[in-house]
Amino acid sequence: MITLHDFYRSSASFRVRIALNLKGLAYQSMVRDLDTGAQSSPGYRSINPQGLLPALEIDGHVLTQSAAILEFLDAKFPEPPLLPKTELERARVRALFQFVVSDTHPITTMRVGRYLKQSLDCEDAAIARWKQHWITECLSVLETALASDRATGRFSHGNQVSLADVALVPQVVSARGLGLSIERFPTVSRIYEACMQVTAFENAHPDKYPTTPTLNKD
Numbered sequence: 607m608i609t610l611h612d613f614y615r616s617s618a619s620f621r622v623r624i625a626l627n628l629k630g631l632a633y634q635s636m637v638r639d640l641d642t643g644a645q646s647s648p649g650y651r652s653i654n655p656q657g658l659l660p661a662l663e664i665d666g667h668v669l670t671q672s673a674a675i676l677e678f679l680d681a682k683f684p685e686p687p688l689l690p691k692t693e694l695e696r697a698r699v700r701a702l703f704q705f706v707v708s709d710t711h712p713i714t715t716m717r718v719g720r721y722l723k724q725s726l727d728c729e730d731a732a733i734a735r736w737k738q739h740w741i742t743e744c745l746s747v748l749e750t751a752l753a754s755d756r757a758t759g760r761f762s763h764g765n766q767v768s769l770a771d772v773a774l775v776p777q778v779v780s781a782r783g784l785g786l787s788i789e790r791f792p793t794v795s796r797i798y799e800a801c802m803q804v805t806a807f808e809n810a811h812p813d814k815y816p817t818t819p820t821l822n823k824d
């Protein structure tokens with residue numbers, strides 16, 4: 607049994623849901639409602655001391671950090687691969703992944719918003735602008751990197767989905783949630799639409815999230 611501690615709006619959890627679906631792994635969703643602060647409860651912190659989503663329980667182990675979880679899943683369940691074959695291609699995919707996961711997501715999280723509000727007295731509108739700014743910068747960089755490289759295909763790297771797409775899709779969904787239009791990023795937009803044609807992505811989308819925790823058989 608695989609258990610994913612997640613929440614529909616958690617983009618880091620969304621990445622892991624996509625990967626579990628791509629690998630055809632059934633999992634149980636343990637909902638940790640970010641709106642009620644459930645991620646900070648002592649019970650959950652005994653699972654993930656960081657008090658962040660996601661956490662993955664598998665084979666009696668608890669894994670945290672979406673990037674680490676994705677690498678683990680790809681190593682343990684190699685088909686279909688989330689990374690291409692050659693070192694150069696892998697470096698490209700990891701770089702596209704890191705634009706989102708290392709350089710953008712951490713500075714646009716709820717806890718950063720909370721700190722800006724509670725400790726630096728920022729208004730909600732200013733916090734929204736902060737997030738919109740960094741996400742727009744990320745999408746703009748992704749657009750340039752994807753549009754200017756012939757390695758880009760139907761998906762971020764060629765015609766197979768990869769870790770780059772696993773990061774891109776949740777980032778686009780977050781951007782839309784903040785009222786940003788992605789049409790000004792045509793390559794990002796096109797790849798997002800291509801990914802959403804893939805059942806594994808579609809079923810991981812927050813809109814498909816079960817209202818009650820269920821066993822996901824996809």
Ligand SMILES: N[C@@H](CCC(=O)N[C@@H](CS)C(=O)NCC(=O)O)C(=O)O
Pocket residue numbers: 615616617618619640645657658659660670671672673707715716717718
């Ligand atoms: N680097 C971590 C980020 C985890 C993270 O920030 N998760 C968010 C949800 S997407 C969270 O739990 N936020 C709660 C908070 O900021 O208080 C990962 O990729 O797993």
